[in-house]
Amino acid sequence: MPGEDKEPRVKYHFIQRHQIKTMIPGVQISNEIVDAWAAHLNHLAPRERTKYPNIYFSSIISAQMPNNINKILLEKCFEDAIYRIGYELQCQNISNSQFDNAKQLFVPVLANEHYYLYVFNMLDGRVEVLDNMDTAIKHNIPFVAKYRETYNFLVEALARYADSQRAITAYDRLRKLKEPNIIHLPWSNSEYKTDRAVCMMCHMKTYKAGVDSYNCGIPPIGKTTRQKDAHQNKLDKLRIKYLTELLTSGINTKSMTITEGIKELHTARNP
Numbered sequence: 711m712p713g714e715d716k717e718p719r720v721k722y723h724f725i726q727r728h729q730i731k732t733m734i735p736g737v738q739i740s741n742e743i744v745d746a747w748a749a750h751l752n753h754l755a756p757r758e759r760t761k762y763p764n765i766y767f768s769s770i771i772s773a774q775m776p777n778n779i780n781k782i783l784l785e786k787c788f789e790d791a792i793y794r795i796g797y798e799l800q801c802q803n804i805s806n807s808q809f810d811n812a813k814q815l816f817v818p819v820l821a822n823e824h825y826y827l828y829v830f831n832m833l834d835g836r837v838e839v840l841d842n843m844d845t846a847i848k849h850n851i852p853f854v855a856k857y858r859e860t861y862n863f864l865v866e867a868l869a870r871y872a873d874s875q876r877a878i879t880a881y882d883r884l885r886k887l888k889e890p891n892i893i894h895l896p897w898s899n900s901e902y903k904t905d906r907a908v909c910m911m912c913h914m915k916t917y918k919a920g921v922d923s924y925n926c927g928i929p930p931i932g933k934t935t936r937q938k939d940a941h942q943n944k945l946d947k948l949r950i951k952y953l954t955e956l957l958t959s960g961i962n963t964k965s966m967t968i969t970e971g972i973k974e975l976h977t978a979r980n981p
Contacts, residue, residue: 725956733953734978735946739907741769741820747911747952748818750959752802762813762833765804766914770794772819775863791867792874810877815868816914819860824903825910826857828864828890831919832883837861837890840917842898842909861890897928897941905945911952 729740745768752766774791776783799809815830826841839857865884872881897909909928916926928948931941956962 730953730957731974733949734974735949736904738823738904739949741907743953743956744769744818744820744825744907744911746956746961747914748816749802749961750956751816751914752804753959753961762811763804763808764814764816765799765809765812766816767795767798767818769818769820769825771798771817771867772821772860772864774867775860787863788867788870791863792871795867795871796875806875806877809875810872810880812880814919816917817864818910818914819864821860823906825906827910827913827917828861829917829919830865830868830884830887832880834919835883835886835888836919837887838917838919839890839892840895840910840913841892842895842906842913843900857890857892893924895924895926896930897926899931901931902942902945905942908945908948908952912948 725742725746729742732738732740732743748766748768751764755764755766771791771794774787774794776787798804799806812832815828815832817828817830819826819828824843826839826843829838829840831837865887869881869884872878872884912926912928917924928944929937929940931938
C-alpha cells in the first residue's frame with residue numbers, strides 16, 4: 711500500500727498525515743480519526759476482566775444507511791452494515807460472547823458533516839442520544855424528525871447481526887429497547903461546527919450509564935467572551951490530548967510521525 715512505511719497504522723486501517731492534521735484547532739476533524747478513536751477505546755476496555763464490557767463501533771456502520779430507502783436497496787445496506795459489524799469485532803478481537811453480554815454499545819453517526827452519538831444501554835434497555843448541536847432540545851424538534859430513521863436502521867442491523875451469530879441475549883435486548891432519550895448537554899450549542907467531532911469523542915470516552923447527571927468536563931459556551939474562550943480552550947486542549955492518545959496508543963503500530971504530529975499542533979497553538 712502506498713505510503714505504508716510512512717503512515718501510522720491503526721489496527722485495521724491507516725490514518726494518513728492529512729487526516730492527523732485535522733486535529734489542529736479550527737479544522738473539521740476527519741471521520742477516520744473518529745473511527746480510530748473508537749478502536750482506541752476498544753483497546754483500552756478491560757474486556758477480559760469485565761463481565762459486561764463496553765463496545766465502540768465506527769461511524770462506518772451508520773454510513774451504510776441509504777439516503778433514498780427502497781426495499782431492495784435497504785436489504786443490501788443491512789447486509790453491508792452486518793458485515794461491517796462483524797468485521798470490526800473480529801479485527802479487534804471482540805468475541806461474540808463479549809458482544810452478547812455487552813453493557814453499552816457506542817455507535818457514532820456522521821450526518822451532513824455533523825456528529826452525534828447513540829449509546830445503547832443493553833442491561834436496562836435504555837437508549838441515549840448525545841448530540842452537541844442543541845437544535846433538537848432548544849427548538850423542540852421531535853425525535854422522529856431528526857433521529858428516527860438512523861435509529862431504526864442501527865437497531866435492526868445490530869439485531870440481525872446478533873441473530874446471525876446466535877447471540878441470543880443481545881438479540882433479545884435489542885428487540886426490547888426503550889424509547890430513546892435525548893440527553894441534555896449544558897455545553898451543547900449551534901455555533902462551534904468544527905468541534906462537533908471532538909465533543910463526541912469526549913462523550914464516547916466519558917459517558918457512563920446510570921448517572922443522575924452527566925458532566926464530561928466541557929464548560930458551557932456561555933454569553934461572555936471569557937466564557938466562550940474557556941469553552942474553546944477546553945476543546946482545543948482535548949484535540950491535542952486525544953491525538954496524543956491515538957498516536958501513542960497500543961493500536962498504533964507506527965510511531966515515526968508521533969513527534970512530528972505533536973510538534974505541528976503546538977506550532978499551530980503557539981505561532
